[in-house]
Amino acid sequence: MTDKAVADLSFEDAMKELEVVVGQLESGDVPLDQSIKLYERGAALKEHCQKKLAEAEEKVAKITLSSDGTPTGTEAVDLG
Amino acid sequence: MDLFDDTPGDNTPEFSVSEIAGTVKKLIEAELGWVRVRGEVGRVVLARSGHMYFDLKDDKSVLSCMTWKGQVAGLAMHPEEGMEVIVEGKMTASGFQSKFGLNAQRIAIAGEGALMAMLEKRKKKLGAEGLFDESAKRPLPYLPEIIGVVTSLQGAVIRDILHRLRDRFPRKVLIWPVAVQGEACAPEVTRAIQGFNALTPGGALPRPDLLIVARGGGSIEDLWGFNEENVARAAAASAIPLISAVGHETDTTLIDFVSDKRAPTPTAAAEMAVPVRLDLIAGLDAWEARLSRAVSRGIEDRRQKHAALVRVLPRADALLADPNQRFDRIAELLPRALKQMTQAKGSALMQTVTGLRPGVLRARIDREGERISDRHARLSIGLKRSVERKRQELEGTAARLRPGRLGDETRRQRDALSRLSPRLDAVFTTRLKGLSDRLAALERTRMTLGYQATLARGFAVVREGDTLITGAKAAENATSIEIEFADGRVSLDGKKGA
Numbered sequence: 001m002t003d004k005a006v007a008d009l010s011f012e013d014a015m016k017e018l019e020v021v022v023g024q025l026e027s028g029d030v031p032l033d034q035s036i037k038l039y040e041r042g043a044a045l046k047e048h049c050q051k052k053l054a055e056a057e058e059k060v061a062k063i064t065l066s067s068d069g070t071p072t073g074t075e076a077v078d079l080g
Numbered sequence: 081m082d083l084f085d086d087t088p089g090d091n092t093p094e095f096s097v098s099e100i101a102g103t104v105k106k107l108i109e110a111e112l113g114w115v116r117v118r119g120e121v122g123r124v125v126l127a128r129s130g131h132m133y134f135d136l137k138d139d140k141s142v143l144s145c146m147t148w149k150g151q152v153a154g155l156a157m158h159p160e161e162g163m164e165v166i167v168e169g170k171m172t173a174s175g176f177q178s179k180f181g182l183n184a185q186r187i188a189i190a191g192e193g194a195l196m197a198m199l200e201k202r203k204k205k206l207g208a209e210g211l212f213d214e215s216a217k218r219p220l221p222y223l224p225e226i227i228g229v230v231t232s233l234q235g236a237v238i239r240d241i242l243h244r245l246r247d248r249f250p251r252k253v254l255i256w257p258v259a260v261q262g263e264a265c266a267p268e269v270t271r272a273i274q275g276f277n278a279l280t281p282g283g284a285l286p287r288p289d290l291l292i293v294a295r296g297g298g299s300i301e302d303l304w305g306f307n308e309e310n311v312a313r314a315a316a317a318s319a320i321p322l323i324s325a326v327g328h329e330t331d332t333t334l335i336d337f338v339s340d341k342r343a344p345t346p347t348a349a350a351e352m353a354v355p356v357r358l359d360l361i362a363g364l365d366a367w368e369a370r371l372s373r374a375v376s377r378g379i380e381d382r383r384q385k386h387a388a389l390v391r392v393l394p395r396a397d398a399l400l401a402d403p404n405q406r407f408d409r410i411a412e413l414l415p416r417a418l419k420q421m422t423q424a425k426g427s428a429l430m431q432t433v434t435g436l437r438p439g440v441l442r443a444r445i446d447r448e449g450e451r452i453s454d455r456h457a458r459l460s461i462g463l464k465r466s467v468e469r470k471r472q473e474l475e476g477t478a479a480r481l482r483p484g485r486l487g488d489e490t491r492r493q494r495d496a497l498s499r500l501s502p503r504l505d506a507v508f509t510t511r512l513k514g515l516s517d518r519l520a521a522l523e524r525t526r527m528t529l530g531y532q533a534t535l536a537r538g539f540a541v542v543r544e545g546d547t548l549i550t551g552a553k554a555a556e557n558a559t560s561i562e563i564e565f566a567d568g569r570v571s572l573d574g575k576k577g578a
Contacts, residue, residue, distance in 0.1 A: 012222030015360075018367050025374035032382060039375040046368045052223065053364065056357050058250035060242060062233065062257055063285070069271050071285060077233065077255065 006044045011052040018045040101175025108180055112171035117143065117182060118190050119167070121159040126152075134159050136167060136182070144181035145169070151185050156263035157308070159187050164194040186263075188301075195300050199307050202334055206309070211316040217340045218321045220352065221289050223360075226252045227353055228288030228320070230272040232260045237296050237346045244350035249357040254288055260295040265305025269293065273314040273322070290353055291320050293335060294346040297328035306333035315339055325349035535566035 006014065021042040024030055030038060061074035095103070122135030122142065130149030135142050145167060147155065159165055168186040173179065189195045203212075210216060227245070231237050238255060245251055256276060258268035272293075279287035293315065295306065305311065306326045315322055316338040324339035325346045336342040343349035527533060531541065542549040544558040555561060561572045 010221070010223070015222075015364070015367075018364075018371070022367055022370045022374055025371065025378060028378060028381065030378070032378070035375060035378050039371065042371040042375075046364060046371065049360075049364050053357060053361055056250045057252070058242075058246055060253045060255065062255040063275070065257075069268070071256075071275055071279075074254065074285065 006041075006048045009045070009048060011049055014045045014048045014052070018042055018049065021045065098175060101173070101178070104180075105173040105175060108171050108173045114168070115171055115182070116166055116168050119143065119165070121161055121163045121165055124159055124161055132158075134184075136165070144179065145184040146181055147184045151183075154185070154263065155187050156266075156304075157187055157189065160198075163198060164190040166190045189304070192300055195304065195307075199334065202307065202309055202312070203337065206312055206316075206334070206338065211312070212337045216316065216338075220321045220323070220341055223249070223355060224251065224288070224290035224353060226254060226286050226288040226290075228254045228256060228276045228291045229294065230256050230258055230269055230276070230291065231294040231346075233257045235260075235296055237294050240346045241292065241294060241350045244347050245354060248351065249354040249360075251354060252286075254286075259305075261298065261302045261305060266308035266311050269305060270308075270310045270314040273311075273318050277317075277319050288320060291318060291322040292325060292343075292346075292349045292353060293322060293339070294325040294349055295327060296346070297331060300331075303327050303331055303333050306335045308334070311335055312338045323349045323352055532566065535564065540565050 009017065021038050025035055025038055025042070060077055062077045063071045064073050064075050066072050117136060119136035119138050122137045124132070124134040126132050130152065132147045132152050134145050136145050137143070147169075159167075166188050167182060167184045168188075169182050169184040172181060172183055174181065189198060206212065229238065229241060231241075233255065237260075242253065245253065254276075256272035258272050259265045260269075273291065276288055276291055279285050281287045281289075293306075295303065303326060306324075312334040315324065315335050321340045323341045323343050324333075324335045325343035325348065326333045326335060329344035341352055343352055531539075535541070541564040542555060543562045543564070544554075544560060545562075549555050549558060549561065559573075563570045563572070
């Protein structure tokens with residue numbers, strides 16, 4: 001169990017840690033007070049993952065380029 | 081002037097060198113103008129000035145080609161020695177050097193075979209540099225936040241990618257528009273890959289965490305831009321993981337070898353880029369369920385274990401009931417037992433004490449005294465009886481003892497002795513006579529063997545003291561001589577003659 005703040009984790013890392021937490025709890029040889037901590041961590045990880053999954057927003061933009069080919073900004077595109 | 085009048089061709093107009101050179105140049109440019117020439121590239125020189133000079137040749141001839149500085153950047157590819165190319169440009173001549181040549185403005189690889197050969201050569205070169213190594217490939221992020229797509233805004237490719245992304249997991253997409261064929265393709269794609277890498281994460285223009293370089297299917301010439309070395313190098317150097325999806329499944333371009341993942345189609349690239357959101361949600365729900373189940377089962381297990389332990393643990397009073405009862409019983413018995421014992425001992429004492437009187441003691445003394453005098457009386461009688469018996473036995477034995485018997489025995493022994501005595505005398509006398517006879521015989525023998533008998537026959541024994549003289553020499557040296565004859569000894573003193 002890492003001590004890294006849940007909010008800083010990527011979706012993948014949070015998911016992996018959640019799997020580890022569940023695995024530890026399922027193994028059943030964790031002391032009770034630690035199992036409660038693990039559960040809390042697991043719940044936080046799950047919330048985090050859920051948030052990441054909720055952030056499923058499609059936003060398509062294209063890079064605008066100056067005449068010499070350097071990027072200047074973005075411009076929304078709608079390609080249907 | 082007249083001197084030359086009759087020489088043939090004297091009416092031929094006369095040119096200056098520059099005039100003839102200019103005429104040749106005009107003729108060539110007018111007649112040939114824009115040409116396409118196929119040939120093998122010979123020596124290539126890129127001059128300091130920025131102009132490029134190279135030879136184009138076949139088995140018989142060589143054509144000098146040049147591309148001016150401003151035109152070099154416009155070339156789709158740079159000629160390399162040994163390449164089979166088609167060069168397009170204007171034929172021209174230079175009066176300065178009396179030389180004609182081709183101002184090459186477009187260069188293209190000649191034919192598919194030549195293109196493939198060149199591609200193989202490049203593959204070998206980049207492969208040898210380790211650009212294709214598995215260890216050089218970066219893993220794709222599991223769920224990228226921003227996906228950078230390098231492709232054309234026209235055509236189905238970008239639509240396919242966006243559709244598939246929307247189906248799976250809608251994301252932020254940044255498109256860097258590029259030409260996907262023709263001469264502009266390679267430089268633009270190179271710049272786009274480098275440009276995306278140059279962005280800062282979280283900046284005004286956010287840096288993508290995954291790149292897709294995509295193009296639809298086409299001929300090898302159409303796809304050629306993705307075979308260019310600079311494109312491949314930019315893709316290999318990209319710090320952002322990169323998926324290549326160029327052409328159809330069967331088309332393989334150089335960028336496919338250096339990309340971190342090769343997708344057979346643009347749609348497949350989108351599938352590699354993101355997981356399916358609904359699957360993740362379902363998966364996350366499953367994990368959450370397992371989490372809750374695991375923790376509640378952990379608690380339930382402990383509760384059950386506790387209950388089970390409580391069941392087996394006996395109550396304290398139940399545990400003590402039996403010992404308590406035993407204690408009570410014994411405690412009850414204790415004073416009674418003590419009283420009983422005291423009584424028992426008391427009565428035993430009383431019995432002893434009541435029996436203990438002087439009369440009893442005297443009676444016992446009397447009894448014992450009687451026993452002793454009784455024993456004493458019996459002892460005297462016994463002793464008397466025993467002595468009497470022994471005397472009777474002695475008398476019996478003495479009566480049997482008779483002196484006559486002893487006299488008989490003595491007589492018998494004396495007779496035996498008188499019979500043996502004469503025999504002993506006779507034996508002894510006989511034996512003595514035998515021994516004296518033997519002695520006389522031995523003396524006779526000794527007398528014959530001794531020297532005295534010899535003396536009787538006239539021999540003598542000569543001695544000096546006790547020593548025998550056996551020769552004349554010893555007799556001469558002797559101081560005194562004694563001669564023994566059979567009838568006596570004669571001594572002679574001193575030496576005879578001296």
